[in-house]
Amino acid sequence: MKYIKDFTIKDVQDVYDGPGGLLWEAVMGEQIHSGGPEATDALALQVDLKKGMVICDICSALGAPARHLASKYGVTVKGVDATKTMLEKARQRTKDAKLEHLIEYYEGNAIDLPFKKETFDVVWGQEAWCYVTDKNRLIQEAHRVLKPGGKIAFTDWIITGVISEKELDPLLETMAFPYMESFDGYQELLKKNGFKLLQALDQTEEYAKCFDEYYEKVHVDLKPTILDNFGKDLFDFASNLVTIWQKAAHEHKVGRGLFIGQK
Numbered sequence: 001m002k003y004i005k006d007f008t009i010k011d012v013q014d015v016y017d018g019p020g021g022l023l024w025e026a027v028m029g030e031q032i033h034s035g036g037p038e039a040t041d042a043l044a045l046q047v048d049l050k051k052g053m054v055i056c057d058i059c060s061a062l063g064a065p066a067r068h069l070a071s072k073y074g075v076t077v078k079g080v081d082a083t084k085t086m087l088e089k090a091r092q093r094t095k096d097a098k099l100e101h102l103i104e105y106y107e108g109n110a111i112d113l114p115f116k117k118e119t120f121d122v123v124w125g126q127e128a129w130c131y132v133t134d135k136n137r138l139i140q141e142a143h144r145v146l147k148p149g150g151k152i153a154f155t156d157w158i159i160t161g162v163i164s165e166k167e168l169d170p171l172l173e174t175m176a177f178p179y180m181e182s183f184d185g186y187q188e189l190l191k192k193n194g195f196k197l198l199q200a201l202d203q204t205e206e207y208a209k210c211f212d213e214y215y216e217k218v219h220v221d222l223k224p225t226i227l228d229n230f231g232k233d234l235f236d237f238a239s240n241l242v243t244i245w246q247k248a249a250h251e252h253k254v255g256r257g258l259f260i261g262q263k
């Protein structure tokens with residue numbers, strides 16, 4: 001049975017418009033996902049990115065993956081994000097990096113993309129679709145905007161083992177996730193919506209190691225900065241968050257999945 005919490009897009013915007021966005025960047029880096037640029041290259045390798053391809057990055061945040069892909073692989077990226085602060089920073093940093101000719105950002109919702117059908121070679125996502133309740137609609141939208149033969153390539157925080165609602169609830173609560181898909185669930189959604197499943201990888205082991213790093217960062221390196229800039233409440237919140245997610249990841253209850261599908 002699906003366990004869904006009552007978080008809306010407004011709750012997500014409040015996180016990323018507020019100190020949450022700064023905290024996540026400090027802990028995870030400008031590419032706000034586990035594994036950083038190496039994880040982006042690993043995903044790029046899976047879809048064989050070629051110069052000139054047009055990519056849609058759903059939930060583009062600070063635009064760091066978009067800049068990485070554009071500068072390293074010569075692709076064009078259209079990023080979509082729902083949070084104003086993230087979009088403003090993404091646009092400014094893209095201008096500073098002189099990559100405006102390759103990247104554009106759009107304010108929008110992942111489940112209602114502001115693009116015509118058959119626009120993209122690749123629909124891309126890294127560790128953000130866990131904020132979207134209606135993942136079926138998201139996958140349908142990805143399928144609609146992809147050219148025939150185009151690929152969907154994404155990683156996400158997923159359920160990778162057996163977990164009770166009682167254990168899942170505080171995890172979702174700390175992240176403002178309404179609903180996390182399972183490893184099998186994403187594969188079903190892709191197939192159901194017309195994708196040929198090319199790859200599904202459970203990367204929980206790697207993900208758990210990233211949480212070891214985040215635990216250290218929060219409790220050692222970043223502790224004075226978090227306390228000085230955000231106060232004790234946010235430090236306690238971050239401390240609890242990394243502690244419970246690290247434990248659940250090492251128990252292989254939650255983790256990261258990588259999925260590739262073809263239209």
Ligand SMILES: C[S@@+](CC[C@H](N)C(=O)[O-])C[C@H]1O[C@@H](n2cnc3c(N)ncnc32)[C@H](O)[C@@H]1O
Binds near residue numbers: 009065081082109110
């Ligand atoms: C963890 S960050 C994404 C990280 C980014 N993919 C990266 O790798 O750097 C989550 C982002 O998803 C965005 N987001 C969450 N739900 C969304 C939705 N329904 N539509 C568009 N953006 C959304 C948030 O505004 C936030 O910027």
